[in-house]
Amino acid sequence: MSAQHQQYKFSEIIADPRIRERWEKVRRYFFLRESTYDMSNRCNIRCEGCYYFAGEKQFAIENSDENSWRRLFQSEKERGITFAVLAGAEPSLVPHLCKICYQTIPLGAIASNGLKPISREIDYRIHISVWGNDRTSETIRKAPNMLARQIANYKDDPRAVFVYTFTPENIDEARQVTKLLTDNGRQITFNMFSAPVGYQGHLRHTSETLKKTREVMSELLRDYPQTVLFSTYNIVAHTEKSALHELFSCSYPRMNSSMDVGLGRTFRQYRTDLQWDREAACCVPDTDCDDCRHYAAGSALVTARMYRHAIDPVTFSAWLDYVDTYLAVWVRGYDKGVNLCNTFITPPPKN
Numbered sequence: 001m002s003a004q005h006q007q008y009k010f011s012e013i014i015a016d017p018r019i020r021e022r023w024e025k026v027r028r029y030f031f032l033r034e035s036t037y038d039m040s041n042r043c044n045i046r047c048e049g050c051y052y053f054a055g056e057k058q059f060a061i062e063n064s065d066e067n068s069w070r071r072l073f074q075s076e077k078e079r080g081i082t083f084a085v086l087a088g089a090e091p092s093l094v095p096h097l098c099k100i101c102y103q104t105i106p107l108g109a110i111a112s113n114g115l116k117p118i119s120r121e122i123d124y125r126i127h128i129s130v131w132g133n134d135r136t137s138e139t140i141r142k143a144p145n146m147l148a149r150q151i152a153n154y155k156d157d158p159r160a161v162f163v164y165t166f167t168p169e170n171i172d173e174a175r176q177v178t179k180l181l182t183d184n185g186r187q188i189t190f191n192m193f194s195a196p197v198g199y200q201g202h203l204r205h206t207s208e209t210l211k212k213t214r215e216v217m218s219e220l221l222r223d224y225p226q227t228v229l230f231s232t233y234n235i236v237a238h239t240e241k242s243a244l245h246e247l248f249s250c251s252y253p254r255m256n257s258s259m260d261v262g263l264g265r266t267f268r269q270y271r272t273d274l275q276w277d278r279e280a281a282c283c284v285p286d287t288d289c290d291d292c293r294h295y296a297a298g299s300a301l302v303t304a305r306m307y308r309h310a311i312d313p314v315t316f317s318a319w320l321d322y323v324d325t326y327l328a329v330w331v332r333g334y335d336k337g338v339n340l341c342n343t344f345i346t347p348p349p350k351n
Ligand code: SF4
Pocket: 244, 245, 250, 251, 252, 254, 255, 281, 282, 283, 284, 285, 286, 287, 288, 289, 290, 292, 297
């Protein structure tokens, strides 16, 4: 479906009570300002195509001084950061530093492989990475019984959301994994393998695997609506032939020289030595921008393009679904609503 031709005022778009209610629900979170932090340069597994172990950042010295981190997070809070994303390499190896962050910036998320449980006193969303069934994980991540261990570690834990990264080789396995997580009362959202700069391996998507991924995502969203945190517009945004930057114009500093507003002004990506580099700063540094379909990138890029989507009720509903999904995946205590738009719309072009 394409955008309708009638010109709408914003008041007309939100005249529909369902759209207005969702708009009021999501806009309460517009205060969120994210930055990301590499908490450790170590990991207890080594996955093929991991963006952390591409580029320079993996060689940053690991600062383990608690007072240095405390001062950093305090200064981040003072410059307006309200949401912390703790990532690469494996944050669960430095729980005392994660706790310092939580004590200073109470909203956030931790990207973890889920093999080492993170104490419940750190009440962030925990994103547990899944790259297929256990046989595939053992091949790509060189770790046995990953799902069984991840589920055991985060059983009955409302912080946990499992993030399934679709590669060309695990598309069908998403059914089996989603069923298993459903049986265990867990939630899942979807990510796309996005090649690091210079990656020459076999996990880069093609137009055929993008199409097949779209079909399987749609099937799972339809069949497991309580388990799958996603929407039809999420599927569109992440499985189009064009990647996210081409579709939505990335606003992270790495691709955006403007320091006037938004991510270009506030976002920083700190390395383990507590330094950051504006030229490299985005949520998935060292990822190839032409292949970037990463869920973390989309959460920022699509969400930032509200005005581009506020053109008609259908397009705006699709954008609201995306933002509602993003908040449910990233913010503790935010519950996903029923999706408003279940048709595939074309992302609106730049004005
Ligand atoms: S990798 Fe993705 S998020 Fe990072 S700068 Fe490129 S397009 Fe933006």
